[in-house]
Structures are given as structure tokens and as C-alpha cells.
Amino acid sequence: MGVYWAIAVRSFRRFSTYRIATVSGIFTNSVFGFILCGVYLTLWHERPGLGGYDVSDALTFVWLQQGLLMPVGIFGASTTSELGERVRSGAIAVDLYRPTQLLLWWLSVDLGRATFQLLARGGAPLLVGALVFDLKFPSSVALWPLVVLGLLLGIMVSFAIRYLVALSGFWITDSRGMEQLALVLSLFFAGTILPLVAFPGWLGVIARATPWAATMQVPIDIWLGRNPGGTGAALLFQFGWLLVLLLAGQLATTLATRKVVIQGG
Amino acid sequence: MAVIELADVSRAFTVTSRSGWRRTRREVRAVDGMTFSVEPGEVMGYIGPNGAGKSTTIKMLTGILVPSGGTIRVAGVDPSRHRLKLARRIGVVFGQRTTLWWDLPLKDSFAVLQKMYDVPLARHRENLATFVELLDLRDLLDVPVRQLSLGQRMRGDIAAALLHDPEIVYLDEPTIGLDVISKARLREFLAQVNAERRTTIILTTHDLDDIEALCTRVMVIDHGHQIFDGTLDGLKSSQSAPRTLVVDLAATLPPIQVTGATVIKTDGPRQHLTFPTNTSAAPLLAEIAANYPLVDLSVSEPTIESVITQLYNTA
Amino acid sequence: MIRAPAQYWLLIVMWIRSVLAYPASFVLMLVSSTLVNLTDFVAVLIMFSHITAFGGFSLGEMALLYATSSTALGMADLLTGSIERVGERIRTGAFDAYLIRPVPAFLQAAADGFALRRLGRPLQAGTVLVFALSKVDIDWTVARGIMLAVSLVTGTVIFAALFVLGASFQFVAIDSAELANSVTYGGQALTQFPLTVFGKEIVRAVTFVVPLAFVNYYPVLYVLGKPAPLGLPSWIGLLSPLVAAVMVALSSLAWRAGLRRYRSTGS
Incomplete structure (x- = not known):
């Protein structure tokens, strides 16, 4: 266990060195936050209570989302794209011969990254937004651990998806196209273009059942207290997807190892 | 008339170091009061430990970097003021990095350089034929650059730097990472180019065999100062x-x-x-x-x- | 300077050929790039499943705003977007290689790594434009037709100038690439909506400070025959070529200053 802790700490430190990038990222998130607030204010003005959100829910959604895009790794998670690059270049063979679990190794790296970005970038847009708008915060202290748990599960589900995409390079020659496709799906189904609650009819039903919903929409709804089936069901939903995806990830790792070790790559 | 002239050239940098929250600025002189000249056709080895000011000097000679003091003239012009004009008259090879187009066959890079440097087509063909012959590039012309070995790529890079008949060529670590045979072949080629075309060559290297094989003159610098300038034999007997x-x-x-x-x-x-x-x-x-x-x-x-x-x- | 377009073309042709060396990969990237951008417009469509007008704009009018904004950003990104990697190239030393070539560093920085897959956005925006023009009932005049065509060019120029301004700032702060995104990609996100929904201060800011409103908003108001906000004349969209020229001048000054700084500090 010690080695994975050390890996996570090292990854945390590495990301903490990009100071100017962090500051300019927060600035960009804030600009997008204001733009989306303008859009959502108009939308919820035209249709009050859209998707069960009131105006304050919608605005809080914007600032939470802007803070979480990077930590959750909707885009810009350089850890798993580095893994994908290693698979493509063949450098992954070195990792497979290490006496550590590939999946746990990269999970540690990704959690180190996510923790830094959550601490450095996660709260900043929320703070900016709270200065201008009336935002919602969890109503009782008892909710905070659930929020944290939901976030952790969200980050891990996101990791598990990105891990599978990166490993697809073992079987698909052009895994960069796969990464792009995964980006489209996650932009669409994680709730970055609109809260999933605003998706109409069957599209909404499908969107809210995908693993991408578990990465960002669900944690935000835990914060807002807006999960249709309650917070417990939401956490169970996340946990279910995490279990399935991690098992798939482990299976993919085993198959990939066999492929590399037996066929020599 | 000298092709390169430096008079009291200096280049200072401001270095900011951080310890905890305190930031301190101090001035570092990467090159300090450098004066020398190079005659056409000379092959000068330019050596010094890492951080001695070698690449700073080369950057000033190519016009990339403006000196903070003193005057420089290369091929009769001030490099920093006439950088684009000078660029047509010099060739540069960076040892570790290729300037060729990675995904395209070697010959495509040569073709685009002919247009970029406005080399008359007849002259280009003539040069290309010579270099293909001397550097044994015939079988490599149709190979994408990323598939070339380090030595093959370096040969391509050197040909690319010489195609527009530069008067001066700067070579930064041209033999780094090459095997013994490739090194020997490259040195032979450079010696021949120098002899036949009177090209002035400035060579920075850590490989002293390069100096021994090629250079008529050696300059050693350390901490931005010239500490030796003369022939290789002179260097040996000076110490x-x-x-x-x-x-x-x-x-x-x-x-x-x-x-x-x-x-x-x-x-x-x-x-x-x-x-x-x-x-x-x-x-x-x-x-x-x-x-x-x-x-x-x-x-x-x-x-x-x-x-x-x-x-x-x-x- | 007359040679600049030829030199730029020379360089990008090399990159286009590099990309076409792997045709399957290129097609895949182009399709996925188109899809990524399409999600923006799908959001608008979803919004209009709940509403009939957004800030006084119908779906067709919104589509026109979206298409013009996205075309302008897409073309600017295609032509000059590579320049945003200037900080990274300074760090790796690749930028020095530009400075030893007899081609202006600006052209090399804009052309290096030219990514043809970025055509995905203009392609997608073009499709939305066709959809918009079929849906909106415009009282066409020659002036309105010319305004629409001109705005696509001037919008591209304004966004390109913003890319260059952002890149110039990287000479001062090497890691600040993401900062420029807030005005380029952020600007696209903003200008795809009727600007009045963001309040008067924002409209003032994007008219007089960062003139994003001239990319497409004022020209589209002119084409649709809608009044301009802030009591501005309805023909204000006609000024967009002038604004584009000013932006080009500013960005060119900034680039020169940045390059001068780089060449006198070496960092």
C-alpha cells in the first residue's frame, strides 16, 4: 500500500508545480462560469423549475461544474493520456514488468493529480461565483462527508473510463480516435453542455443512466440535494458503475499483460 | 576580411530564484567581454563545459539573441538587426533536434528548403546530387524521417543545412549519439565541404575527436570568458x-x-x-x-x- | 511581406501532406472533431425543446448566431490556432529553430503543426448555417448579403488576432496558454448567444474593450434587421472590418514586442 501512497504524493507534487497554468485555468473557468450563468438565467427565466432545478440550483451547478471539469478529468487529464501514449509507443511493457498493479499504479497517479486540482482549482470558481450570485451550499454538516464520497467516486469512475480508453491502444491501432470519441461522450453525458436534468424525454433517461452521469452530474446533485432517488441511491449508482468499470479495467489489464508477455507486444 | 567579428560582446541574464516565498534576482553574465574574429574557411572548435556560454554565443551569432553589450558582425551584417537576411547565408544544425519534417520522406524536406531559401533549381539539384553521393543518402530519400536511424537523420540534417550554400555553418554536437563509423563518415564529409567550398564551420562539441579530426582552431570558454584560443597543438603545449x-x-x-x-x-x-x-x-x-x-x-x-x-x- | 502568403502556404502544405500520410487516422480525427463541436449546438437544440425564444431570438436566429460565431472561430483556429503552443515551443527550444530560418517567426509559429482536422468546426458550422438560412425568414438586400459574407471574414480575423495576442502574452508568462482560451473559446461560447442576455456591462465590455460583439453579433443584428443595444446605431455591424483592422494592428504590435522581449532575454 505504501508504494501507491508514494506514487500519489509524487503525482500531487508534480501537478503543484504548474502555478501559472493553475491560475490561468481558474480565470478561464470563471469566464466560462459567467457566460453559462447568463445563458442559464435566461433559460430558467423562460422556463422556471426546468428539470426540477430552481434558478439558484442552476447557477450553483455552473460554478461547481467549472470547478470540477479538471479534477474529475472531463478533459485535460494528462495522466491517462500519458498512459495512452505509453501504450501506443510500447513503453508500457516496462510498467507491466513492475511488481505493482498497473491499474492501482495509474489510479494512484490520477488521484494525486485530482486531489491537487480539486484543492487548487475546485473551490476557486465557486468562490468567484458566490461573490456575484446567490449560490446553494449543503444545508447541514452531515452532508459534507457524502459530498466528499460522491466526488471521490465520481473521480474514480472517470478514471476507470479513461483507463479503459487508454488500454484500448493494445487492440486498436488508432487509439487517439478512441480518445476523441470518449471525449465527445463525456462532454455530452457528464453534463458539461447542459445539466442532464434538462435533457428531454428518453434522451434524459439514457443520459442519466450512463457512467458519465456518475462522474459529475451525480456529485453535483448530491451537493444540491437534487438526486431523484435520494443521495443513498445516487451513491449506490456511482458505486455500481465503479465496480463494473474497475473489473473491466482489471480484465483488460490481464489480457493486455498476456498479450505483451506472450506475444512480445 | 573576417567573416565573423566579435568586439567586447556580453550577454547578461536576470535569474530569479525562489526560496520559500522570497524571490531574489541576480544578474548572471553568460558571456562576458568576448572578442575574437574568424576568417573565411576556418574550422573552429568551440568548447567548454555545460553552461559555459557556448549556446548563448551561437544564439547571438545567428541573430536569435540580442547581445547586451558589444558589437557583432557576421558576413558583414549585424545578426540581431538583419536576422532574416543573415538566415539565408548561414546553416545551423542542432544535434539533438531535427528540423526535418517528421512524417514525410527526406526528399520532401529538401524540396521545401529549396523554396524557402530561394535556391535556383539548377544549383539545388547540383548540391543535392553532391550531398546524396557524399553522405550516401540515395536509399534514404524516400524514407519518412521518423523511420531513419539517428545517424541517418543527422546526415539528412547536415545536408539540409548546407543545401543553400551557406557561408557559415554552426554545428551543435553533430556527432552526439552516433556510432564510430557514422562519426568518421560525417567528419570526412565536413572536411571535404570545408576544403571544396571554403565554408566556415563553427563546431560545438563534447567529443574531442571531432576537434582533433576537423578543427584548425580551438576556442575554449568557461564562465563566459575565453580561456584559450589557438591551434590544437598550442592548446596541448599551453598546459x-x-x-x-x-x-x-x-x-x-x-x-x-x-x-x-x-x-x-x-x-x-x-x-x-x-x-x-x-x-x-x-x-x-x-x-x-x-x-x-x-x-x-x-x-x-x-x-x-x-x-x-x-x-x-x-x- | 508580399511573399508571406506564399511562405505560409509552403509550410502548411507540408503539414497537410504529413497528415494525409495517415488517411484513416485523419478521417477519424476529422469526424470526432466535428462531433465534439456539434455537442455545442445540440445544447441549443435541447434548450429549444423547452422554450420557443431565447433572449428574443428564435431557434433559426440562434442557429445563425451560432453558425457565424463557430465558423469565425473555426477558421481562425485552423489558420492561426497552432500559435497558442508558442510557450511550449520556447520551453523545448523548437522556437529557436524558427529564428534561424529566412521566414518570419510568426508565419512558422502559425503554420507549425497545422492541423487540418480543425476543419471539423467550420464544416459543422457551415451545416448549421445552411440550417439557419433555411429556417429564418430574412428580408434579403444586397447590403445584408454582403454583410453576412464579410462578417465571416472579419470574425475570423478578429479571432485570429485574439489568438495572436494570447500567444504574444506567453512570451511574458510561458505557461499562460489556457488564459487565451478564455477570450478565444470563451469568446465563441459567448457570441453564439444574443449578447443582451448577459447584461449591459458585458455588452459594453465586448463592444469597447474586447470587441467580440463585432465578430458576429452586430453583423447578424444588421442582417436580421434587429435594433442594436445600448442605443447604438443599427448599422454598427458595418464597422466590423474597421474593428478587425485595429485588432490586427494591435496583435501585430504585441507579437513584435513579445518577440523582441524573447530575443533580449532568451527566456
Whole structure:
């Protein structure tokens, strides 16, 4: 266990060195936050209570989302794209011969990254937004651990998806196209273009059942207290997807190892 | 008339260092009061330890970097003010990085350079034919650059830097990472280009065999100062780097006692001694032969490495 | 300077050929790039499943705003987007290689790594434009037709100038690439909506400070025959070529200043 802790700490430190990038990222998130607030204010003005959100829910959604895009790794998670690059270049063979679990190794790296970005970038847009708008915060202290748990599960589900995409390079020659496709799906189904609650009819039903919903929409709804089936069901939903995806990830790792070790790559 | 002239050239950088929350700024002189000139057709080796100011000098000579003091003239112009104009008259090769188009066949890079440098087509074809012949590039022309080996790519890069008939060529570590045969072939090619085209070559390298094989002149710099400028032989004799005497004795003995020399290593019956360059080996030999059971001996001259190391240490 | 377009073309042709060396990969990237951008417009469509007008704009009018904004950003990104990697190239030393070539560093920085897959956005925006023009009932005049065509060019120029301004700032702060995104990609996100929904201060800011409103908003108001906000004349969209020229001048000054700084500090 010690080695994975050390890996996570090292990854945390590495990301903490990009100071100017962090500051300019927060600035960009804030600009997008204001733009989306303008859009959502108009939308919820035209249709009050859209998707069960009131105006304050919608605005809080914007600032939470802007803070979480990077930590959750909707885009810009350089850890798993580095893994994908290693698979493509063949450098992954070195990792497979290490006496550590590939999946746990990269999970540690990704959690180190996510923790830094959550601490450095996660709260900043929320703070900016709270200065201008009336935002919602969890109503009782008892909710905070659930929020944290939901976030952790969200980050891990996101990791598990990105891990599978990166490993697809073992079987698909052009895994960069796969990464792009995964980006489209996650932009669409994680709730970055609109809260999933605003998706109409069957599209909404499908969107809210995908693993991408578990990465960002669900944690935000835990914060807002807006999960249709309650917070417990939401956490169970996340946990279910995490279990399935991690098992798939482990299976993919085993198959990939066999492929590399037996066929020599 | 000199093709490169530097007069009292300096380049200072402001370095910001951070310790905790405090930031301190201090000025570092990467190049300090450099004055020298290079004649057309010279091949100058430009050497110094990492951080000595080599690449800063080259950047100023190519016009990338503006000097903070002094004047520079390259091919009759001020490089920093006429950078684009000068670019047509110089060639540059960065050892570790290729400037060729990675995914395209080698010949495509050559074709685009002909247009970029406005080389008359007839002249381009002539040059290309020569370089293909001399650098053995024929089989490589249709190969994408990313598939070339390091040595093959370096040959491509050197041809690319010479296609527009530059008057001056700067080569930064041209033989780094190459095998012995590739190195020899490259040196031979450069010597030939220099002899036939009177191209001035400035070479920065850590490989002193490059210097030995190619350079008519050596300049050593350290901490932004010139510490030597002259021929390779001049460099060797300028320093009293110790020579080495190896003696084989009839038996394994404790370190022998000789006036004016000291034992630095014993290896069974073989003992290694050093003595200063300016003293003769003859009296030492006589003394050893008189006092010890001498079987065989050899005297070796100081290597350039040891000469230069000593130069850095004394400067 | 007359040679600049030829030199730029020379360089991008090399990159286009590099990309076409792997045709399957290129097609895949182009399709996915188109899809990524399409999600923006799908959001608008989803919004209009709940509403009939957004800030006084119908779906067709919104589509026109979206298409013009996205075309302008897409073309600017295609032509000059590579320049945003200037900080990274300074760090790796690749930027020095530009400075030893007899082609202006600006052209090399804009052309290096030219990514043809970025055509995905203009392609997608073009499709939305066709959809918009079929849906909106415009009282066409020659002036309105010319305004629409001109705005696509001037919008591209304004966004390109913003890319260059952002890149110039990287000479000062090497890691600040993401900062420029807030005005380029952020600007696209903003200008795809009727600007009045963001309040008067924002409209003032994007008219007089960062003139994003001239990319497409004022020209589209002119084409649709809608009044301009802030009591501005309805023909204000006609000024967009002038604004584009000013932005080009500013960005060119900034680039020169940045390059001068780089060449006198070496960092």
C-alpha cells in the first residue's frame, strides 16, 4: 500500500508545480462560469423549475461544474493520456514488468493529480461565483462527508473510463480516435453542455443512466440535494458503475499483460 | 576580411530564484567581454563545459539573441538587426533536434528548403546530387524521417543545412549519439565541404575527436570568458598537464621512489607514475633502471581531455 | 511581406501532406472533431425543446448566431490556432529553430503543426448555417448579403488576432496558454448567444474593450434587421472590418514586442 501512497504524493507534487497554468485555468473557468450563468438565467427565466432545478440550483451547478471539469478529468487529464501514449509507443511493457498493479499504479497517479486540482482549482470558481450570485451550499454538516464520497467516486469512475480508453491502444491501432470519441461522450453525458436534468424525454433517461452521469452530474446533485432517488441511491449508482468499470479495467489489464508477455507486444 | 567579428560582446541574464516565498534576482553574465574574429574557411572548435556560454554565443551569432553589450558582425551584417537576411547565408544544425519534417520522406524536406531559401533549381539539384553521393543518402530519400536511424537523420540534417550554400555553418554536437563509423563518415564529409567550398564551420562539441579530426582552431570558454584560443597543438603545449610513465618491473614491489615523479597507481608488477610535461623523461628512466628491476616501460602524452580539464581548473 | 502568403502556404502544405500520410487516422480525427463541436449546438437544440425564444431570438436566429460565431472561430483556429503552443515551443527550444530560418517567426509559429482536422468546426458550422438560412425568414438586400459574407471574414480575423495576442502574452508568462482560451473559446461560447442576455456591462465590455460583439453579433443584428443595444446605431455591424483592422494592428504590435522581449532575454 505504501508504494501507491508514494506514487500519489509524487503525482500531487508534480501537478503543484504548474502555478501559472493553475491560475490561468481558474480565470478561464470563471469566464466560462459567467457566460453559462447568463445563458442559464435566461433559460430558467423562460422556463422556471426546468428539470426540477430552481434558478439558484442552476447557477450553483455552473460554478461547481467549472470547478470540477479538471479534477474529475472531463478533459485535460494528462495522466491517462500519458498512459495512452505509453501504450501506443510500447513503453508500457516496462510498467507491466513492475511488481505493482498497473491499474492501482495509474489510479494512484490520477488521484494525486485530482486531489491537487480539486484543492487548487475546485473551490476557486465557486468562490468567484458566490461573490456575484446567490449560490446553494449543503444545508447541514452531515452532508459534507457524502459530498466528499460522491466526488471521490465520481473521480474514480472517470478514471476507470479513461483507463479503459487508454488500454484500448493494445487492440486498436488508432487509439487517439478512441480518445476523441470518449471525449465527445463525456462532454455530452457528464453534463458539461447542459445539466442532464434538462435533457428531454428518453434522451434524459439514457443520459442519466450512463457512467458519465456518475462522474459529475451525480456529485453535483448530491451537493444540491437534487438526486431523484435520494443521495443513498445516487451513491449506490456511482458505486455500481465503479465496480463494473474497475473489473473491466482489471480484465483488460490481464489480457493486455498476456498479450505483451506472450506475444512480445 | 573576417567573416565573423566579435568586439567586447556580453550577454547578461536576470535569474530569479525562489526560496520559500522570497524571490531574489541576480544578474548572471553568460558571456562576458568576448572578442575574437574568424576568417573565411576556418574550422573552429568551440568548447567548454555545460553552461559555459557556448549556446548563448551561437544564439547571438545567428541573430536569435540580442547581445547586451558589444558589437557583432557576421558576413558583414549585424545578426540581431538583419536576422532574416543573415538566415539565408548561414546553416545551423542542432544535434539533438531535427528540423526535418517528421512524417514525410527526406526528399520532401529538401524540396521545401529549396523554396524557402530561394535556391535556383539548377544549383539545388547540383548540391543535392553532391550531398546524396557524399553522405550516401540515395536509399534514404524516400524514407519518412521518423523511420531513419539517428545517424541517418543527422546526415539528412547536415545536408539540409548546407543545401543553400551557406557561408557559415554552426554545428551543435553533430556527432552526439552516433556510432564510430557514422562519426568518421560525417567528419570526412565536413572536411571535404570545408576544403571544396571554403565554408566556415563553427563546431560545438563534447567529443574531442571531432576537434582533433576537423578543427584548425580551438576556442575554449568557461564562465563566459575565453580561456584559450589557438591551434590544437598550442592548446596541448599551453598546459603543463602531467605526462604518464608506465613501468613494468620484474616483481611486485611497493610504490617506487623516484625524484620528480610520483606513483599514482600500482597494478601487480606494473606501476604508473606522473611527471610534469616540461621535464625530460631521460633522468627518470636512468634513476629507475639503476635502482629497480626494470623490464619494460612506456611514456604517454597527456590526452586533450586532461589538458582541457586542467585548463578549466586553473581558469 | 508580399511573399508571406506564399511562405505560409509552403509550410502548411507540408503539414497537410504529413497528415494525409495517415488517411484513416485523419478521417477519424476529422469526424470526432466535428462531433465534439456539434455537442455545442445540440445544447441549443435541447434548450429549444423547452422554450420557443431565447433572449428574443428564435431557434433559426440562434442557429445563425451560432453558425457565424463557430465558423469565425473555426477558421481562425485552423489558420492561426497552432500559435497558442508558442510557450511550449520556447520551453523545448523548437522556437529557436524558427529564428534561424529566412521566414518570419510568426508565419512558422502559425503554420507549425497545422492541423487540418480543425476543419471539423467550420464544416459543422457551415451545416448549421445552411440550417439557419433555411429556417429564418430574412428580408434579403444586397447590403445584408454582403454583410453576412464579410462578417465571416472579419470574425475570423478578429479571432485570429485574439489568438495572436494570447500567444504574444506567453512570451511574458510561458505557461499562460489556457488564459487565451478564455477570450478565444470563451469568446465563441459567448457570441453564439444574443449578447443582451448577459447584461449591459458585458455588452459594453465586448463592444469597447474586447470587441467580440463585432465578430458576429452586430453583423447578424444588421442582417436580421434587429435594433442594436445600448442605443447604438443599427448599422454598427458595418464597422466590423474597421474593428478587425485595429485588432490586427494591435496583435501585430504585441507579437513584435513579445518577440523582441524573447530575443533580449532568451527566456
